[in-house]
Amino acid sequence: MQEALNLVEAPPRAIAETPDRAALRNRVRSVLAAHLTPERLRYFDEAEEYDLELFRALGESGLIQLDGELHGSGPSHAAQSIVLEELGAGPTSIGVSLVVQFMGLELLHTHGSAEQRERFLAPLRSGDARVSFGLSEPGGGTDIARVMSTTAVRLSDGSFSINGAKKWIGGAMDCDFFILLARTAPLTDSAVDGITTFLIPRSSPGIHTEEIDTMGIRGLAQCDVTFENVRVPPEFVLGDEGRGFRQVLGTLNGERLNGAAVALGIARGALDTAVAWARNRQAFGRAVGSFQALQHDLVDAAVKVESARLLLQRAADASDAAGTADGTLSAMAKLAASAAATGATDTGMRVMAGWGMARALPMQRFFRDARLYTFAPLTDEMTRNYLGEKMLGLERSY
Ligand SMILES: Cc1cc2nc3c(=O)[nH]c(=O)nc-3n(C[C@H](O)[C@H](O)[C@H](O)COP(=O)(O)OP(=O)(O)OC[C@H]3O[C@@H](n4cnc5c(N)ncnc54)[C@H](O)[C@@H]3O)c2cc1C
Structure with a gap:
């Protein structure tokens, strides 16, 4: 081994x-x-x-x-x-x-x-503190503004009492504080309004955390987090009350760029590992990378990696120049990088065959981890919905 x-x-x-x-x-x-x-x-x-x-x-x-x-x-x-x-x-x-x-x-x-x-x-x-971001809930992530059931109720002393459950919260076991979204006003036709962002120290009484056993991203605990009468002072409201979801939407394009960057890294790591393997592993007296079937797949993966990086760089540069992340380019970069990651890890698993499954080797970890950015921070399907509407000018599909 x-x-x-x-x-x-x-x-x-x-x-x-x-x-x-x-x-x-x-x-x-x-x-x-x-x-x-x-x-x-x-x-x-x-x-x-x-x-x-x-x-x-x-x-x-x-x-x-x-x-x-x-x-x-x-x-x-x-x-x-x-x-x-x-x-x-x-x-x-x-x-x-x-x-x-x-x-x-x-x-x-x-x-x-x-x-x-x-x-x-x-x-x-x-880097002296770590934050966890609490948005998703058991009832759904994609349509979270409509299904959000975590509430923050203002008490007579001006503080808030938070109750509810969040799901898949990365790093929640040992973060220093949460950035948490909770409903502060009843749901209306404009689902994104009436939600407020809170800064909540992890040590606040009433927070319970349980780790979820996941197949990927195992070096960062994903957690179920419940909030039971958690008291938060008014000075820990981040931004404007009732506009928290809109504030988060304002950062979502940047998060797409950053998710794309990690996905690109996974794709590149898997490709480098697969190419090194293909050069060294022998079959029929030759390196397996000399077989055209594998070589073509590796080349296709390399093209996807370089295309995703160019799109990501263009999106990042355009966003920096504009002072705000470019929605269309960020969404395109996220799709390109998620496809590069799932494509390169699939190719890598086939190039390494049985060895791809060995837990001592990294390919199976890349393969598992690559799944994350097909649905986070926004699913690929919703990203396509966004591009269909905003880039192609087609009727909203949902
Ligand atoms: C490892 C990991 C880390 C995570 N980290 C965090 C975190 O730190 N903080 C946090 O808040 N959340 C986090 N999440 C949650 C993540 O953001 C959600 O999983 C994601 O938003 C999707 O929500 P869902 O899983 O509930 O899918 P659902 O919303 O149930 O969607 C199911 C399927 O329906 C499709 N779908 C829904 N609506 C439409 C539509 N209109 N058109 C087409 N298709 C549609 C989706 O694309 C998807 O394929 C994490 C999840 C994981 C697994």
Whole structure:
């Protein structure tokens, strides 16, 4: 088995890009090289543990706040997408957690009061705190605004009492605080209104968390979280009361870009692993990569990876130039990257055949993890609905 492990340790292929992008990518790679081995990556997946040490190292290296990296101040979309691609290709679960962290940064940066920024945003930027994002519920994720049953009721002292259940909440077992959406006004025809965003310390009484056993992203716990009479002071309302869902919609395009970046990383990691295997594994006295059937599939996967990266870069650059994430390009990048990830991992599994299933080797983890961005943060179907309407001008399909 050790021999097989060595076969998949190919150096990452060089990516043609501008010097500033290459420099940032190399910074991420050197932090990962200093902390990771194939055994360590495997351990955190198998043990279903979060690699907190690696997360902290990324924070200490300035790779969460990303000040001044590509396109000026603040964490630009271009810089985030490079960091997340590199994480997706290795410690994928850390990448998934950073998608949420970056979303928290944007929400707090855009809507936070001075006190909220000091208390919640500063430790998020440095990597001293982790945030979980509580939106989805047992009743549904896609139509969440209509089915949301978590409520926040204002009490006589001005504080809120929160009751309800959230589902699939990444990192909720050990985050420092939640960004949580709850209904503060009854459902009307405009389902997205009447929902408020709250900042809730994880230590607040009345929060119960249970881990869900999932097949993928096992290095980041997905949780059922219940809130029972959780008291939240009014100063922990993020932004405007009743407009929380609209605030989150404002960050959704950026989240699509970031999800696309992790999916692209998964695709690239799987492709590199498969190519290294195809070069070394022998059948009929030749490397299996010399067989045209496999070679063509690997080439198709490589084309999808490069196409997804170009679309993602274009979407990120356009979003940085406009000062807000471009809806159409972000949605297209997300679809391209999710297809690249499912395509490359499927090809990788076939190239490696029986070895693809070996838990000691990374292909089966890429294959499992690739599923996430077919439905998160928005399902591929809803992303196509969006593009059909907004890009092609067709009648809304639902
Ligand atoms: C590993 C993991 C991590 C996650 N992390 C988080 C997190 O941190 N925070 C959080 O809040 N949530 C999180 N989620 C939840 C995720 O965002 C939801 O799973 C996602 O939004 C889809 O919701 P659903 O699973 O309820 O699917 P459903 O809404 O039940 O959808 C089922 C199917 O119906 C389709 N569908 C629905 N409506 C339409 C339509 N109009 N047209 C076409 N097709 C349609 C969907 O595309 C999908 O194929 C996570 C989930 C997982 C598994």
